[in-house]
Amino acid sequence: MRRIFLLAFIFIGFGAFSQNEELFDEANSAYQSGEYEAAASKYEEILENGETSAELYYNLGNTYYKLNRVAPSIYYYEKALQLKPGDEDIQNNIEFARNMAIDDIEEVEQTGIAEWVNRLISVFSFSTWAILGICFSVLFVILFLFYYFSHRPLYKRILFGSAMMSLLICIISVIFAFQQRSYIEDNQYAIIFSEEAEVREEPNLRGDSSFELHEGTKARVLEDYQEWSRIELANGAQGWIKTDDLRKL
Structure with missing residues (x-):
């Protein structure tokens, strides 16, 4: 019975994924044809199905920008930036959308080390920093094993230094991941x-x-x-x- 339920769950999930893929292609075709209302409706339907991605938010932002709908355009560009903070296309397009807004709010700029650290942390999202932390922790283990079993002094020094560097980057990535998560929760x-x-x-x-x-x-x-x-x-x-x-x- 459990196997039947599991298989049914897998097939339902696969069907929903296929449906969203089909909707995404239809929405892209509608956008390219200039049918922006239809494109927005199909993109929104994908969101209602529970699927999110930076590309989906970005396309929705573009669609609402074409429809001269300022608020949803900026909103979805911001959602895309949350998933891909350093994406240049999203950053450029959101600036175009902000130019349509009436209010011109001058931002108070931060200065000093805090500003530099915040910019560095915002380069990647929380999940990306976490993945980097995992990758460098694995790399540290591999390099340390090679160091441990190596017999040549030169190789041991190189491997040990590389292992320590990997460990350092791993620790920094984990700290940045938690800082990014904390920033999102507190702001x-x-x-x-x-x-x-x-x-x-x-x-x-x-x-x-x-x-x-x-x-x-x-x-x-x-x-x-x-x-x-x-x-x-x-x-x-x-x-x-x-x-x-x-x-x-």
């Missing part, structure tokens, strides 16, 4: 989806309106309270906004 970002959204001093309609934001603006979510979210912009400005006006990344 919840969102994209404004409403055409206009008021940011207030308090989480209620009685609070004074501080400023307005428009679709496509990126903000960091500091906390949630009932139907309100307290956000912080890149320039340091803070306030409360209706949670329905944004979509968390």
Whole structure:
């Protein structure tokens, strides 16, 4: 009975994968033909089926960009960047999409060693750093075994140095992986989806309106309270906004 259930599960999974592959090809064809609404619908259907990838998010961002829909375009480019932080195509296209946004938020630049370390960590995603850590740990074991069984002094010195270097890179990769994971968990970002959204001093309609934001603006979510979210912009400005006006990344 267990074997039958397992086989059925495998066939269902394979069928879903094949269906998503077919939908992806159809969406790409629709995009190339200029049928952007149809392409977006098929890409979204793949997401509803539970499959995600940087390429899927990137294609969705391109599709909504063609439809002049600022917020979803930026949102999906940001989702693609979460999976491929250093991808130049995604970075270039998201800049084009941001130019369509009304709000021009000047980012407060970080300086010093902290900025350099943050840039280095953001080169790869959490999973990529973790994979690098595993690969270099395996390489360390192999090199150390060769060192242990080698009899020539020159080879032993080279192998020992290479093994220690592999171990060092392994440790750094693991640390960066946890730093990247911690950064994502501690920094919840969102994209404004409403055409206009008021940011207030308090989480209620009685609070004074501080400023307005428009679709496509990126903000960091500091906390949630009932139907309100307290956000912080890149320039340091803070306030409360209706949670329905944004979509968390």
